[in-house]
Amino acid sequence: MQNRLLSGDMPRSTVLALILGAILLCLAFAPFLFPGVRSVDTAARICIFIVLVASYDLMLGYGGIVSFAHTMFFGIGAYGVALASTHMGRGFDALLVGSASGALVAAALALVIGLFSLRVPAIFFAMITLAVASAVAVPVSQLSNLTGGEDGLTFQTPRALGPAFKFGDELFGVRLNGKLLAYYFVFVGALVLFLLMLRVVNSPFGRVLQAIRENDFRAEAIGYRVVFYRVAATCLSAAIAALAGSLYAVWLRYVGPDTTLSMELMIDILLMVVIGGMGTMYGAVIGATLFVVAQNYLQNLMGAASDAVAAVPVLPELLNADRWLLWLGVLFILSVYFFPTGIVGRLRGARA
Amino acid sequence: MSAAPQHAPKMAQLSLSDRLGPWMPVLLIPILIVLGFLAIPSTSSWLTLTVSGLAMGMMIFIMASGLTLVFGLMDVINFGHGAFVSVGAFVGISILLMLGHMTEAPSLVLNLLAVLAAVLVAMLATGAMGWAFERVIVKPVYGHHLKQILVTVGGLIVVEQLIIVFWGPEEIYLMRPEALQGAITFAGAALEKYRLVAVGVGLVVFAAMRFVLRRTKIGLIVRAGVENGEMVQALGYRLRLVFVGVFIAGSALAGLGGVMWGLYQEVITAHMGNQAMILIFIVVIIGGLGSVEGCFIGALLVGLMQNYVAFLEPKVALISNIGLMVAILMWRPMGMIPVVKAK
Numbered sequence: 001m002q003n004r005l006l007s008g009d010m011p012r013s014t015v016l017a018l019i020l021g022a023i024l025l026c027l028a029f030a031p032f033l034f035p036g037v038r039s040v041d042t043a044a045r046i047c048i049f050i051v052l053v054a055s056y057d058l059m060l061g062y063g064g065i066v067s068f069a070h071t072m073f074f075g076i077g078a079y080g081v082a083l084a085s086t087h088m089g090r091g092f093d094a095l096l097v098g099s100a101s102g103a104l105v106a107a108a109l110a111l112v113i114g115l116f117s118l119r120v121p122a123i124f125f126a127m128i129t130l131a132v133a134s135a136v137a138v139p140v141s142q143l144s145n146l147t148g149g150e151d152g153l154t155f156q157t158p159r160a161l162g163p164a165f166k167f168g169d170e171l172f173g174v175r176l177n178g179k180l181l182a183y184y185f186v187f188v189g190a191l192v193l194f195l196l197m198l199r200v201v202n203s204p205f206g207r208v209l210q211a212i213r214e215n216d217f218r219a220e221a222i223g224y225r226v227v228f229y230r231v232a233a234t235c236l237s238a239a240i241a242a243l244a245g246s247l248y249a250v251w252l253r254y255v256g257p258d259t260t261l262s263m264e265l266m267i268d269i270l271l272m273v274v275i276g277g278m279g280t281m282y283g284a285v286i287g288a289t290l291f292v293v294a295q296n297y298l299q300n301l302m303g304a305a306s307d308a309v310a311a312v313p314v315l316p317e318l319l320n321a322d323r324w325l326l327w328l329g330v331l332f333i334l335s336v337y338f339f340p341t342g343i344v345g346r347l348r349g350a351r352a
Numbered sequence: 353m354s355a356a357p358q359h360a361p362k363m364a365q366l367s368l369s370d371r372l373g374p375w376m377p378v379l380l381i382p383i384l385i386v387l388g389f390l391a392i393p394s395t396s397s398w399l400t401l402t403v404s405g406l407a408m409g410m411m412i413f414i415m416a417s418g419l420t421l422v423f424g425l426m427d428v429i430n431f432g433h434g435a436f437v438s439v440g441a442f443v444g445i446s447i448l449l450m451l452g453h454m455t456e457a458p459s460l461v462l463n464l465l466a467v468l469a470a471v472l473v474a475m476l477a478t479g480a481m482g483w484a485f486e487r488v489i490v491k492p493v494y495g496h497h498l499k500q501i502l503v504t505v506g507g508l509i510v511v512e513q514l515i516i517v518f519w520g521p522e523e524i525y526l527m528r529p530e531a532l533q534g535a536i537t538f539a540g541a542a543l544e545k546y547r548l549v550a551v552g553v554g555l556v557v558f559a560a561m562r563f564v565l566r567r568t569k570i571g572l573i574v575r576a577g578v579e580n581g582e583m584v585q586a587l588g589y590r591l592r593l594v595f596v597g598v599f600i601a602g603s604a605l606a607g608l609g610g611v612m613w614g615l616y617q618e619v620i621t622a623h624m625g626n627q628a629m630i631l632i633f634i635v636v637i638i639g640g641l642g643s644v645e646g647c648f649i650g651a652l653l654v655g656l657m658q659n660y661v662a663f664l665e666p667k668v669a670l671i672s673n674i675g676l677m678v679a680i681l682m683w684r685p686m687g688m689i690p691v692v693k694a695k
Binding site: 060064066116123124126127128130131132134135138139142143263267270274323325326328329330332333336337340 | 431492493498499501502505506507509510513517626630633634637641667668671673674677678681
């Protein structure tokens with residue numbers, strides 16, 4: 001059963017299994033274990049980013065394709081839900097239509113970019129996606145009557161997912177309201193998408209992708225249509241990123257260019273994938289969890305450290321809470337050099 | 353004796369399209385300028401836009417030329433190139449602000465000295481930084497594109513954050529030196545002085561680069577290295593050393609571009625290099641990786657396109673450049689003047 005659920009891709013390391021189990025338990029019972037608006041919000045973010053990062057890993061870690069347009073697909077999903085909910089009213093049908101159309105548009109766009117960039121050398125792909133992604137972000141912030149411009153869109157999700165909806169009294173001190181349902185909506189959605197991706201990467205399709213990553217020339221020679229597999233991986237990854245975006249929109253009940261399309265977000269995703277471990281889905285789990293927790297709590301720590309060394313020149317500036325990206329950047333470079341397989345690769349390697 | 357063959361060779365001239373073919377990339381620039389003239393109703397605004405388009409193109413060229421050579425020579429793709437642009441801008445503008453008494457003085461000589469000092473210091477700083485960047489960040493990942501992209505992005509993040517550490521997170525506004533402010537009127541069109549200067553500097557840099565690449569020994573080695581690096585090494589040249597030199601020169605040029613870009617925008621932010629990277633990539637792609645001439649033509653096309661379209665239809669300005677890139681890649685998948693063989 002367990003083997004089947006994880007598609008035969010067991011953690012293969014006791015420590016890793018324990019960490020993953022702990023993360024799963026924490027996320028599954030987050031509203032009860034860590035009551036409080038902020039911690040539940042963090043948990044929901046972790047769920048969403050796990051899916052987003054895993055979908056990026058599908059391309060980067062398994063396919064060896066570097067794309068900088070991943071937030072664009074994420075944003076398409078988020079805006080899909082937002083637009084559908086704005087125009088169709090609050091209801092689950094709007095969510096369904098919005099996320100489905102978002103995923104379709106994202107996949108179609110990925111198909112166009114993929115097919116186009118096949119004509120050109122592979123190295124262009126990363127640059128082209130970077131240019132396209134930044135070009136898409138511009139009209140989104142300018143067409144203010146459609147997308148709300150820089151302010152973004154605030155919209156209403158189905159009543160059952162709002163805090164005003166109550167379906168019982170308290171359970172273990174947690175109010176049983178729509179916010180709880182919304183969390184579990186996000187959690188289950190993320191879990192299903194994650195297991196789906198685990199299935200994909202451990203299927204023959206995923207194996208071919210890995211073969212292409214290792215040596216595309218050889219894969220082609222063996223008889224696999226490299227182009228087809230690469231485009232398929234890009235489309236699939238884009239569609240799942242869009243679905244993650246839809247979940248994010250449902251959770252926040254708001255979309256804006258900064259939260260869904262910005263370059264900063266793209267860099268965050270890159271950091272999460274590399275630090276967690278490229279080429280394993282579990283790397284996404286660990287990377288996303290570590291990153292989001294750090295984003296929310298490490299900053300306080302750094303602020304404290306900055307105050308502690310206030311007397312020394314420059315150091316307080318370096319330890320300023322806003323400078324945490326600096327240290328993550330350093331960590332990122334070091335991890336590409338010294339443990340390119342990331343935390344998961346390290347844990348698995350230690351056992352072997 | 354057999355009769356002479358029937359098919360006597362003919363000395364036919366090549367058809368017009370065949371003769372124009374190799375020049376097509378160069379001809380695109382006048383074609384675009386003419387198209388702009390037809391689309392823009394007023395001649396004076398067309399002239400203004402053309403000058404600012406050329407100025408913008410020249411600046412992008414200065415920033416992008418190093419990137420394209422670095423790729424051509426060593427197959428290294430540097431996503432952190434924008435960091436040099438930002439650092440160059442910050443260092444140069446800081447010097448300018450320090451020399452405030454010289455830039456505010458109405459004397460042309462003092463102004464130019466201040467700008468020259470700023471540019472020199474900025475180029476030295478970014479050149480040194482390029483050397484360090486090459487050593488620490490790029491060298492360990494030769495021949496591995498995926499890692500190069502990741503590591504140089506990491507380098508970009510670190511440098512951007514360091515800029516914020518040293519100069520603070522706010523954008524810095526600045527005034528151009530006295531002599532570079534204002535505009536001159538020509539045929540009813542207001543032409544900003546600074547833009548004319550930028551066009552001049554761009555032309556000089558391009559001419560100098562062409563001279564070095566075409567007429568000197570080192571240029572010969574660089575060009576040969578782009579064509580076939582292994583052969584150059586087999587002939588006994590230390591291509592690595594040449595490469596480091598090109599990397600440093602390219603970084604210094606990016607720094608120069610950064611100062612010019614900062615003076616052009618009159619505001620600098622830590623993210624400006626990152627934003628410039630988008631245009632730089634478009635230019636490098638459509639020019640053909642490894643080609644300085646292609647990069648020059650591409651930069652002018654992008655600059656002109658951006659300015660014309662921003663005037664006609666402001667909302668689609670950036671998209672128009674993507675459209676340009678798509679159109680050119682459909683026409684020539686390797687870029688306009690491909691130098692590097694597909695790797």
